[in-house]
Amino acid sequence: xxxxxxxxxxxxxxxxxxxxxxxxxxxxxxxxxxxxxxxxxxxxxxxxxxxxxxxxxxxxxxxxxxxxxxxxxxxxxxxxxxxxxxxxxxxxxxxxxxxxxxxxxxxxxxxxxxxxxxxxxxxxxxxxxxxxxxxxxxxxxxxxxxxxxxxxxxxxxxxxxxxxxxxxxxxxxxxxxxxxxxxxxxxxxxxxxxxxxxxxxxxxxxxxxxxxxxxxxxxxxxxx
Amino acid sequence: xxxxxxxxxxxxxxxxxxxxxxxxxxxxxxxxxxxxxxxxxxxxxxxxxxxxxxxxxxxxxxxxxxxxxxxxxxxxxxxxxxxxxxxxxxxxxxxxxxxxxxxxxxxxxxxxxxxxxxxxxxxxxxxxxxxxxxxxxxxxxxxxxxxxxxxxxxxxxxxxxxxxxxxxxxxxxxxxxxxxxxxxxxxxxxxxxxxxxxxxxxxxxxxxxxxxxxxxxxxxxxxxxxxxxxxxxxxxxxxxxxxxxxxxxxxxxxxxxxxxxxxxxxxxxxxxxxxxxxxxxxxxxxxxxxxxxxxxxxxxxxxxxxxxxxxxxxxxxxxxxxxxxxxxxxxxxxxxxxxxxxxxxxxxxxxxxxxxxxxxxxxxxxxxxxxxxxxxxxxxxxxxxxxxxxxxxxxxxxxxxxxxxxxxxxxxxxxxxxxxxxxxxxxxxxxxxxxxxxxxxxxxxxxxxxxxxxxxxxxxxxxxxxxxxxxxxxxxxxxxxxxxxxxxxxxxxxxxxxxxxxxxxxxxxxxxxxxxxxxxxxxxxxxxxxxxxx
Numbered sequence: 001x002x003x004x005x006x007x008x009x010x011x012x013x014x015x016x017x018x019x020x021x022x023x024x025x026x027x028x029x030x031x032x033x034x035x036x037x038x039x040x041x042x043x044x045x046x047x048x049x050x051x052x053x054x055x056x057x058x059x060x061x062x063x064x065x066x067x068x069x070x071x072x073x074x075x076x077x078x079x080x081x082x083x084x085x086x087x088x089x090x091x092x093x094x095x096x097x098x099x100x101x102x103x104x105x106x107x108x109x110x111x112x113x114x115x116x117x118x119x120x121x122x123x124x125x126x127x128x129x130x131x132x133x134x135x136x137x138x139x140x141x142x143x144x145x146x147x148x149x150x151x152x153x154x155x156x157x158x159x160x161x162x163x164x165x166x167x168x169x170x171x172x173x174x175x176x177x178x179x180x181x182x183x184x185x186x187x188x189x190x191x192x193x194x195x196x197x198x199x200x201x202x203x204x205x206x207x208x209x210x211x212x213x214x215x216x217x218x219x220x221x222x223x224x
Numbered sequence: 225x226x227x228x229x230x231x232x233x234x235x236x237x238x239x240x241x242x243x244x245x246x247x248x249x250x251x252x253x254x255x256x257x258x259x260x261x262x263x264x265x266x267x268x269x270x271x272x273x274x275x276x277x278x279x280x281x282x283x284x285x286x287x288x289x290x291x292x293x294x295x296x297x298x299x300x301x302x303x304x305x306x307x308x309x310x311x312x313x314x315x316x317x318x319x320x321x322x323x324x325x326x327x328x329x330x331x332x333x334x335x336x337x338x339x340x341x342x343x344x345x346x347x348x349x350x351x352x353x354x355x356x357x358x359x360x361x362x363x364x365x366x367x368x369x370x371x372x373x374x375x376x377x378x379x380x381x382x383x384x385x386x387x388x389x390x391x392x393x394x395x396x397x398x399x400x401x402x403x404x405x406x407x408x409x410x411x412x413x414x415x416x417x418x419x420x421x422x423x424x425x426x427x428x429x430x431x432x433x434x435x436x437x438x439x440x441x442x443x444x445x446x447x448x449x450x451x452x453x454x455x456x457x458x459x460x461x462x463x464x465x466x467x468x469x470x471x472x473x474x475x476x477x478x479x480x481x482x483x484x485x486x487x488x489x490x491x492x493x494x495x496x497x498x499x500x501x502x503x504x505x506x507x508x509x510x511x512x513x514x515x516x517x518x519x520x521x522x523x524x525x526x527x528x529x530x531x532x533x534x535x536x537x538x539x540x541x542x543x544x545x546x547x548x549x550x551x552x553x554x555x556x557x558x559x560x561x562x563x564x565x566x567x568x569x570x571x572x573x574x575x576x577x578x579x580x581x582x583x584x585x586x587x588x589x590x591x592x593x594x595x596x597x598x599x600x601x602x603x604x605x606x607x608x609x610x611x612x613x614x615x616x617x618x619x620x621x622x623x624x625x626x627x628x629x630x631x632x633x634x635x636x637x638x639x640x641x642x643x644x645x646x647x648x649x650x651x652x653x654x655x656x657x658x659x660x661x662x663x664x665x666x667x668x669x670x671x672x673x674x675x676x677x678x679x680x681x682x683x684x685x686x687x688x689x690x691x692x693x694x695x696x697x698x699x700x701x702x703x704x705x706x707x708x709x710x711x712x713x714x715x716x717x718x719x720x721x722x723x724x725x726x727x728x729x730x731x732x733x734x735x736x737x738x739x740x741x742x743x744x745x746x747x748x749x750x751x752x753x754x755x756x757x758x
Contacts, residue, residue, distance in 0.1 A: 176408050180410075
């Protein structure tokens with residue numbers, strides 16, 4: 001006999017196999033999802049979900065595709081939350097502390113409640129990365145926020161109205177573009193290709209007959 | 225969280241670990257690989273395919289489920305759509321909100337075109353977001369574009385279209401530079417050298433990565449750039465059919481709101497199909513690593529309009545999908561896990577193959593281990609083999625897994641499996657559509673003027689198998705190219721009178737062939753209701 005669990009979607013009770021994820025349990029119950037379902041493997045942040053276990057006070061948050069159902073779960077999905085993204089031109093901005101003040105000044109209104117961190121389904125230290133952003137330490141902010149999938153749970157829990165994933169994105173783009181060391185070998189190779197250094201070589205290999213290509217492929221040396 | 229049987233087998237894996245450390249298993253010969261593929265690769269299973277009975281590829285075979293969609297009538301065959309009421313009028317219409325579509329939109333916008341994206345879910349709900357391992361480019365001193373070409377051409381069984389593969393490898397370093405300049409955080413050492421590794425079938429370490437969130441990091445940046453540029457993204461709206469004009473040119477698409485059902489007409493001087501893959505068709509009943517919307521819509525729409533497919537009969541099964549626990553069955557376990565040292569091990573603790581053979585060979589080899597050789601590990605869903613992850617930290621030191629493959633660590637920790645201490649169970653999962661719509665080296669389809677295709681919806685870039693890291697690369701290279709080419713072409717276009725005549729014509733062909741599938745296409749989304757979802 002399959003073990004079943006009683007769960008409540010938007011307050012209505014359903015009996016579902018206990019080994020299903022919340023997302024699969026909704027489908028098992030007959031929901032055909034359009035909102036609140038994206039990659040189904042924990043990378044896209046489409047399926048932010050809030051739940052409470054019957055009889056317990058604590059409100060919990062998770063991704064529906066990555067969380068197994070439990071008996072007595074009261075579940076509400078959060079398929080969209082109005083985060084606030086500011087627009088900027090990456091060529092015009094620079095990694096100075098001022099940029100956060102200009103674009104996301106509300107981060108300085110953080111009251112330190114840590115609800116963002118408690119809500120994060122990726123177990124990121126969200127409040128800490130906002131603190132790094134406040135003091136202009138974009139590299140640390142980028143590192144700390146790197147695994148963010150943008151589900152928006154942090155934003156939904158924030159009394160200061162901060163759109164944390166947007167702040168992390170800005171810090172990461174500043175880091176990738178301006179702060180991380182430049183790759184000389186990449187720059188050189190791009191220049192070589194643009195100058196035509198490989199044109200003849202690529203033509204040569206494209207023109208080889210298949211038998212010769214097979215020979216070359218099967219005997220090519222492989223870097224250790 | 226493992227069963228007693230699994231724990232017994234883990235003891236055997238542990239017993240051989242020390243002697244396996246640093247010993248590279250032999251690679252298979254060309255003959256061995258060929259024999260293995262013929263016997264065990266799902267592409268060779270006759271019953272997984274059917275003959276296409278209508279359209280430009282009539283007489284060729286397609287995966288059974290794709291064939292059924294190609295043999296189905298349009299969703300809007302008998303729906304009155306007023307093409308004179310144009311809701312959107314643009315230079316470039318991008319169908320699809322993944323990496324290829326976003327790259328195309330950014331470049332078209334940069335070229336001054338009036339561009340719009342339409343996507344049936346949200347921008348970023350795409351296989352790009354889920355690509356973990358990395359992106360190839362020959363940018364190190366010991367490497368070259370022609371070497372990249374040889375690796376990809378051989379790995380794809382010498383079937384790639386040379387003009388497409390040439391573009392892929394020659395524009396690869398440029399693609400990395402472009403992403404870097406947009407602010408993608410690649411893994412680099414303190415001097416700025418890219419940290420690169422091998423993928424299956426590469427002869428040089430040219431896999432660039434952003435931990436194991438490579439695709440997610442790229443997609444987040446592209447999405448942010450689309451938003452910054454304020455390119456219109458019409459989300460939760462599917463393109464359901466292409467519109468042509470009386471000269472046979474692509475002229476736009478009929479759109480449908482996924483929530484309200486309302487139809488809209490988009491007129492466009494150029495159309496870019498960037499609709500991605502087909503994993504959610506669950507070929508041969510495989511689970512999939514793909515996102516919810518991967519249902520081959522672009523292939524179906526393009527085909528109905530007259531664009532031929534290429535290599536639609538070759539599918540990539542990623543060798544390492546999660547085989548256990550059930551909740552993550554079929555989820556991708558990135559090849560990077562093997563790139564950084566994990567080995568494939570059978571129930572008796574034996575390394576039965578080199579961990580970095582190409583994906584088709586690795587998948588077939590795992591299937592052989594679990595079937596003919598009977599050396600798989602039993603799971604509630606079937607069988608799996610071990611991916612011996614604790615080796616990684618023995619090779620590269622403690623903390624490597626958390627630093628290099630944090631998403632994998634997190635995914636298994638969710639279910640009480642710590643891959644730093646215990647191996648994980650894997651089995652092939654439906655991962656990638658090698659084939660797709662045929663394009664020329666310029667990115668345009670050869671038969672429908674002003675129709676372009678980019679990303680996974682293209683056939684022929686990789687041949688009959690794709691190497692790890694060449695897909696993230698192709699979405700950028702061909703996405704950018706499509707955006708630029710469409711923007712340039714749109715300046716010269718005059719559209720004629722729009723029509724949907726091809727829907728009726730196709731219906732007649734189906735009727736003449738006696739085909740009645742009982743369903744309509746494109747599929748748009750899978751239906752998992754009241755079932756045990758996958």
